Amino acid sequence: MIEVDGVTVAFEDVIAVSDVDLRIETGEFVTIVGPSGCGKTTLLRAIGGLEEPTAGDVRIDGESPAAAQSTGRLGFVFQSHTLLPWKSATENVTFLREMANKEPRREQARALLKTVGLGGFEDTRPSELSGGMNQRVSIARAIHLGADVLLMDEPFGELDEITRDELGVSLREIWRRERKTVVFVTHSVPEAVFLADRCLVMRGEPGQIERVFEIDLPAPRDETVLESRAFHEQVAAVRRTLHESYTVGRTG
Ligand SMILES: Nc1ncnc2c1ncn2[C@@H]1O[C@H](COP(=O)(O)OP(=O)(O)OP(=O)(O)O)[C@@H](O)[C@H]1O
Ligand SMILES: [Mg+2]
Structure with a gap:
């Protein structure tokens, strides 16, 4: 289990992540969406031990991220x-x-x-x-x-849509077969919904988790899910929350 307890990451003049609490079960697939600059990468880096929290604590099966990393238990995939x-x-x-x-x-x-x-x-x-x-x-x-834990930051960012869909299907397949825990940041709402057991919507200034969506779609998931009504409804719900938090973020 990944335990994020009261994690704040402050840089000189911005609080990128503010007092975030989060539990991710072993074997869960969690996606994170949110406006640019809201703290997604910072939160992911804090989970992976690449960013030292200003306050709070991260544990991966009871270990520090650094300890988990030294034994090859954390895998990173970045945008580039x-x-x-x-x-x-x-x-x-x-x-x-x-x-x-x-x-x-x-x-x-x-x-x-x-x-x-x-x-x-x-x-x-x-x-x-x-x-x-x-x-x-x-x-x-x-x-x-x-x-055991894959931390992925917009890994499909550079890919065309068809390749993204295909790779999403194979990633779910690999995740199921090998029982990984995945935390996956993306700007694509459909991707976030298709991949996730749970989708977190973040808002910025300061970076916090605005809402958590339990995604209810059949498993295993293949491309036909992308055409289902249930899929479109959940994409719409996540998108609405994202728009709301974006507006709130802009107007203070
Ligand atoms: N090393 C750093 N030094 C100073 N400020 C930083 C640093 N890293 C991130 N920030 C700031 O923290 C905030 C959150 O950045 P972060 O990269 O986590 O956002 P993000 O949600 O991943 O954005 P994007 O979707 O554009 O990748 C931003 O205001 C950013 O400018
Ligand atoms: Mg980022």
């Missing part, structure tokens, strides 16, 4: 990939496992690349792949690391 340019896709996928002193599994890495739609590109370097393809390598890398 952080791949090593001189390594092939497969080598990039296995690299973090090696760094965490876990045995790299080449064949599993190659299979994962196929799962994210990169069959045939196993030996290709990042400079010869598109932004979206490199993003898929980063996702495969985080999964291959064997992290």
